[in-house]
Amino acid sequence: MGALAAQVVAPPPGRAWAARWRRELSSPLVAIALAVFAAVVFMAVCAPLLSHADPVAIDPAQRLGKMSAEHWLGTDAFGRDTYARLLHGARVSLVVGAGATLASALLGLFIGVVAGYFRRADAIIMRVMDGIMAIPSILLAIALVSLTGGTLVTVLVAITVPEVPRVVRLVRGVILGARGEPYVEAAISMGARAHRLLWRHMVPNTIAPLVVQGTFTFASAILTEATLSFLGAGLPTEIPSWGNMMADGRMYFQLVPGLVLYPGIVLALTLLAVNILGDVLRDVLDPRLAAK
Template sequence: MASEIVTEQQVKMKPKKKESQVVQVFRKLIKNKLAVFGLMIITLQLLMAIFAPFIVAYEPDEQILEATELPIASEGHWLGTDNYGRDMWTRLVYGARISLVVGIISVVIGLAGGITLGLLAGYYKRLDGIIMRFVDLLFAFPGILLAMLIIAMLGTSIVNVVIAISIWSIPGCARIVRGSVLSVKKQEYILAMKSLGAKDSRIIIKHILPNCAAPIIVFATMRMATTILSTSALSFLGLGAQPPSPEWGAMISAGQDYMWTSPHMTIVPGIAIMLVVFAFNVVGDGLRDALDPNMEYPE
């Protein structure tokens, strides 16, 4: 009988299985209502980009000359048409694909450069001064002006926009990573590995870089918002995507001459940019809070 009682107590006192850090972060994130709303918008944009050919009835450049400048809620064109008779919903959907592709490629390239420079500057003191002065030089230019300068030298195209925004992303990422490395490399286990003769490359890749993941993830998420907004701004100025590309900034530029007669040509892509930028920003804020171990959430 006593053994049965002990067994029951042992069962009751059995510790719960520890959740992985990813699950813990996700649980915290979904408690943030704004972040959940942002995730829904981003998911919708992803679905639009992936399944674009299946959710529209027209081609993005298809012109219906007898149906130009139709207002919102017109038959067969629920977001109306532009001055060439092109369906606004179709162009909006294909524009989501351009924004995502440019954003992802630019952020990935910028992260690759920024992480590399940040790791080297933070870990090797002799390289810190050289690398950070280069980073400060890039910071001396306002971001959008730096991108415009690069495009002016390379030429106007969406590929050059990716290159320009990638270079613009490097200094911010490098500073964040460097700060994290300076903190992590002082930890006792890093010093112990050095004393045991571990190679620098092994210490940096296997032990320091994973501990810098949290700020990098937050930076990447919020950088997506900046990238999409910057891409639209450059296209609006005629330095990015060129007509007849359905990029959202180019759509706003094309519609500005019709603001009084067909305001939906500007309002529709403008709202799309606003929602997506807002979504990435609130998700970035939510991730920052979820990755903060000192942040308390209600159960």
């Protein structure tokens, strides 16, 4: 009787999903994280409108200038407007984060599906993935950038390569788990071909985990790009990125601490907001957590 009552009272899946969203979004911490991420996106999209200064224009007469009506956050050691570089740095971070997330998700999905479904390819693929994961991601990224040069494309490739094995392992685990599900066995017994079985019955199960993994890949890519640029192994120094700003300003930290603090604070807030939103997506999309 209790089980029957529970089935009657339980809301439809769509309503339950919406209720989980409302519960998560009602948290003040989540609201702040959304506001921070929305502000960063607004900075990136509207950077030319929010500041008319050229972020790469050098003016030696204005070097290490203080805050003024013309330069809201002052200038750096080359006389470049700090506020304009901070805004345009958001563009670089979001492009790198989105590009690395999309590329690693697509590559990892394809490779993970092949490894999870075709047993003969599984052993070879996973040994290669294990070998890539055995190398620290930052060292692998530095090596790739050093070999190919510091352009936006090469930095994206260097950040994407270490992230692919994580996605492959995730997708492979989902595919292996789905192979034993009754609906998959029923499709096999009805003569479903491999491509139909994969893309209609098994791959859709990977969407929710990939979305959650994508948020953490996004944050990791932004941090890796900033680290590479700070170490001088990333984008060229004239490109306004938060890592380059901190690298250029560290020599003058005692004189003008804002050169390091401004991009560092924005970077930290962005990473914190993305990770909080990733936790929210995990809680909403994972039915096992929702049932608790």
